Every structure is written in C-alpha cells, then in structure tokens.
Amino acid sequence: MASISILRSLENLISASVDIIEERVQIPDLDSAYHESVVPDNGLSDPAVADAISCIVAATAQLVATIRPAHLTLISTAMMIHVPSALRTATDLHVAEVLRDAGPQGLHVRKIAALCRTSSGKLARILRLLASEHIFREVSPDVFANNRISSLLDTKKSVDRFAQSKWDGGVGIAAFVSYTGGHTLKFTSYLAETMRDPSFAYSEDHIKAPFNYTLKTDLPFWQWLDLPENEVERRKFGLAMTCAPKTSFEWGLLPKNSVVVDVGGGVGMATLPVARAFPDLRIIIQDRPKFVEDARKLWKEELPIAVSSGHVAFQVHDFFEPQPIQAADVYLMRWIMHDWNDPLCISILKRLRDAAGPGTKLLIVDALMSHACRDPFAYDIAGAAKPLPPKPLLANFGHARVGEYLFDLQMLVTVNGQERTIRQFSDILQVAGWEIEEVKSAAATQAHLIATPAVV
Numbered sequence: 001m002a003s004i005s006i007l008r009s010l011e012n013l014i015s016a017s018v019d020i021i022e023e024r025v026q027i028p029d030l031d032s033a034y035h036e037s038v039v040p041d042n043g044l045s046d047p048a049v050a051d052a053i054s055c056i057v058a059a060t061a062q063l064v065a066t067i068r069p070a071h072l073t074l075i076s077t078a079m080m081i082h083v084p085s086a087l088r089t090a091t092d093l094h095v096a097e098v099l100r101d102a103g104p105q106g107l108h109v110r111k112i113a114a115l116c117r118t119s120s121g122k123l124a125r126i127l128r129l130l131a132s133e134h135i136f137r138e139v140s141p142d143v144f145a146n147n148r149i150s151s152l153l154d155t156k157k158s159v160d161r162f163a164q165s166k167w168d169g170g171v172g173i174a175a176f177v178s179y180t181g182g183h184t185l186k187f188t189s190y191l192a193e194t195m196r197d198p199s200f201a202y203s204e205d206h207i208k209a210p211f212n213y214t215l216k217t218d219l220p221f222w223q224w225l226d227l228p229e230n231e232v233e234r235r236k237f238g239l240a241m242t243c244a245p246k247t248s249f250e251w252g253l254l255p256k257n258s259v260v261v262d263v264g265g266g267v268g269m270a271t272l273p274v275a276r277a278f279p280d281l282r283i284i285i286q287d288r289p290k291f292v293e294d295a296r297k298l299w300k301e302e303l304p305i306a307v308s309s310g311h312v313a314f315q316v317h318d319f320f321e322p323q324p325i326q327a328a329d330v331y332l333m334r335w336i337m338h339d340w341n342d343p344l345c346i347s348i349l350k351r352l353r354d355a356a357g358p359g360t361k362l363l364i365v366d367a368l369m370s371h372a373c374r375d376p377f378a379y380d381i382a383g384a385a386k387p388l389p390p391k392p393l394l395a396n397f398g399h400a401r402v403g404e405y406l407f408d409l410q411m412l413v414t415v416n417g418q419e420r421t422i423r424q425f426s427d428i429l430q431v432a433g434w435e436i437e438e439v440k441s442a443a444a445t446q447a448h449l450i451a452t453p454a455v456v
C-alpha cells in the first residue's frame with residue numbers, strides 16, 4: 001500500500017473509532033482532574049469502547065511513524081529517556097500534591113518550587129517537558145496545573161506528612177512511577193553492555209540481569225530489596241503493584257469460605273480488591289518475610305475488618321519449598337512466572353501441583369506475548385487467540401499493546417526474567433503437571449491463565 005493510502009486508512013480508522021466512542025460515552029476533558037468512575041479511566045468494561053480506544057492509540061502512533069521524518073523519530077525516541085526521569089522527579093518532589101489545592105488556574109512555578117524546596121528555573125523546564133507530553137498543563141507562562149493524567153500522581157496526602165513517609169499506605173501509581181523512573185531506568189541503561197558481555201548475554205541465571213551488572217552485585221534482586229538501605233525502594237516496589245487493573249477471575253462463583261492462596265502475593269495488591277468485593281473468601285498471602293511484614297501493616301490500614309475477622313492471613317513462605325496450604329480452591333500467582341527462568345518456574349509449579357486437590361484451580365496472571373506480525377499457530381486453548389486488529393494496524397495492535405513488551409524488558413533488566421507466549425506457558429505447565437483449561441483477557445496486559453491438575 002502506498003503511504004498516502006495507509007495514511008487515509010489510518011485516518012478513517014481513527015474517525016470510525018471516535019464515532020463509536022461518541023455514540024456510547026462522554027469523554028472528560030484532559031484538563032479536568034482524574035476520576036476513576038469516568039471513561040476512559042474506567043470505561044474499558046465496554047468492549048466496543050475498549051477496542052475503539054486501542055485502534056486510536058495504535059493508529060495515531062502508526063500515523064506518526066509513517067509521516068514524521070525518520071531521523072526525527074530516532075532522535076526523539078532516543079531522548080525519550082528524559083521523560084520517565086522528569087516524571088519521577090515531579091513525583092518525588094510531590095508536585096501533583098502541591099498543585100491539588102491550586103485547582104485549574106494552577107500555581108506559578110516559583111511557588112511550586114518553594115513548596116517543593118527546589119530550583120524554580122529547573123523545575124519549570126521539567127514540568128514543561130511533561131506538559132508537552134500531556135502530563136501537567138502550562139496554563140500561562142510558568143504557571144502549571146494538574147490535568148487528568150498528572151492528578152493521578154496525587155497520593156492525596158498532605159505534603160507535611162511526607163517528612164514521615166510518602167510511601168506508606170495506598171499511594172497508587174506514584175510508587176510505580178517513582179520506582180520505574182529511578183532504578184529501572186538505571187538498569188536498562190546497561191542493557192547494551194550486558195548484551196555484549198557473553199557471561200550475561202547467554203545466561204538464564206537470575207543473578208545475571210542488567211540490575212546485577214549496574215549495581216555490581218551477585219545478590220538476587222529480592223535479597224537486595226531486603227537490605228536495610230533499600231527499605232524505601234521495597235515499600236515503593238510493593239505499592240507499585242497497585243498499578244495493575246483488577247483481576248477478572250470470577251471470584252463470585254467460588255463458594256463461601258473458599259481458600260485463595262496468593263502465592264508470592266507481595267503486599268497483597270492483587271487480592272485486596274478481591275477481599276473488598278468478596279468478604280466471605282479466605283485469603284492467605286504468602287511472601288518473603290519483609291513483604292509479609294509490609295502486607296500486614298498495609299491491610300490493617302486498608303481493610304482492617306478482613307484482618308480482625310481472620311478472612312485474610314499472612315504467611316512467610318518460600319515458593320520453592322513445599323506448599324503448606326494443601327488443596328486450596330485457588331492458587332493465584334500474579335506477576336510471579338515472569339520473574340523466573342523455565343526450570344525455576346517448573347519448580348514453583350510442581351510445589352503447587354503436589355499440594356493441589358482435584359478441584360484446585362491455578363490462576364496465573366501475566367502478560368501473554370505475541371509476535372508483531374501475523375502468527376499461523378493454531379490455538380487449541382479456549383480464549384488464547386488474540387483478536388486481530390483491522391488493517392493496516394500491526395497484528396499485535398502496535399503501540400496500543402506496547403505495555404506487554406515494556407514489561408518484558410522490565411523483567412529482563414531486573415531479574416533476567418521474561419513474559420511468555422501461550423506456547424511457552426503451555427510447555428512449562430505441562431512439565432509441572434498442570435493443564436491450561438482456559439485463557440481470559442488474552443489481549444490485556446494481564447492475561448489470566450486458568451489451569452487444573454493434569455490427570456495422569
């Protein structure tokens with residue numbers, strides 16, 4: 001297809017998608033504050049709207065790639081590293097909280113800088129870069145306000161409280177932004193060096209990640225997080241898990257008092273919304289000692305009734321050791337498999353298979369990878385095939401699904417881990433004695449693989 005007809009097809013796709021959205025929902029202004037009850041922030045339950053949004057995101061990115069001079073795309077992509085860095089800086093300086101009370105008219109950067117205790121000249125440049133990427137808004141020269149995106153960084157705490165800690169309690173996406181724009185950015189900057197060093201490039205060992213190369217340590221990432229000097233990073237990491245959408249498993253179909261074990265559950269960010277919505281379930285959060293300690297504190301603050309009623313319990317457990325909770329109704333593992341190489345995943349899965357009863361379900365929540373081109377593989381697992389987008393979009397929905405590939409590299413640089421395709425999952429599960437029954441939300445950043453014990 002000639003470029004001009006590609007541009008026209010993309011333009012038509014965008015226009016048709018806007019029509020679908022206009023028919024079904026009202027889209028809030030980008031300048032108003034974030035509210036989780038409005039579309040698109042909470043409108044993705046309507047599949048037609050979700051698809052239309054994906055088409056717009058994919059098509060606009062493809063339009064830009066097609067029409068922008070190639071050298072400008074390369075130069076601006078290379079320099080995009082400054083965006084996560086600026087975003088983390090604004091987050092750690094509490095700019096969104098400082099701007100909360102200023103409302104839509106905003107605050108002069110001199111006042112923002114005074115409250116954030118930093119240089120106004122440099123802060124203005126940082127905020128202007130972000131405003132150009134539609135995060136914050138420059139209302140008039142040097143006057144900045146929150147917009148729908150930046151206001152999501154607001155932890156709702158008073159700035160005075162930050163003397164104690166910003167990273168206590170449910171601080172949401174700010175923790176993810178601060179963690180990723182800090183440590184992950186450092187680790188990924190050494191990716192090229194590790195790919196040229198054979199002892200790293202060809203290794204599947206979890207202590208051969210760019211993280212280890214960057215910090216010159218042989219400690220596994222999880223042990224490094226346990227060090228006293230990394231306490232703040234560990235808390236941020238635990239809270240960063242809030243950034244995920246809720247699990248879409250049908251928890252409501254489980255009988256009262258069903259036992260759900262959140263294996264490697266961190267501070268319990270996957271099961272906290274489940275416990276809120278289904279208080280009759282019995283949830284056990286297992287993790288390493290420090291995360292269990294953090295989880296206990298967080299749940300006491302966030303959902304004390306679950307703690308006092310005993311509907312949630314916390315257990316120190318190494319998932320390479322025999323599973324202490326036998327025949328649970330559900331073993332949930334969200335964002336665990338992607339941390340480990342195949343042999344170690346198989347060890348974890350075998351421990352759960354040994355403990356499983358005939359009715360046990362294993363729920364794995366992770367991204368499900370696909371190629372960026374069409375894939376002739378015949379999917380014989382229910383729900384595993386991802387819907388194909390309209391042409392001329394890339395077969396994997398391009399920029400609309402880039403999150404999966406970003407997470408994949410996040411795993412590579414931190415723990416030498418990886419996201420997997422359905423074939424890769426199917427292989428390791430089979431070796432460990434599990435059979436995939438169904439896949440839900442295959443195309444989402446968090447696909448759900450539901451497996452049952454294989455009959456031997």
Ligand SMILES: C[S@@+](CC[C@H](N)C(=O)[O-])C[C@H]1O[C@@H](n2cnc3c(N)ncnc32)[C@H](O)[C@@H]1O
Nearest residue numbers: 241264265266269270287288317318319334335
């Ligand atoms: C990416 S986080 C996911 C946390 C949680 N599942 C969630 O989705 O919020 C991985 C978790 O695995 C835990 N972990 C690492 N090694 C472990 C082990 N050997 N036994 C139990 N948990 C472990 C980490 O402490 C961390 O909380």
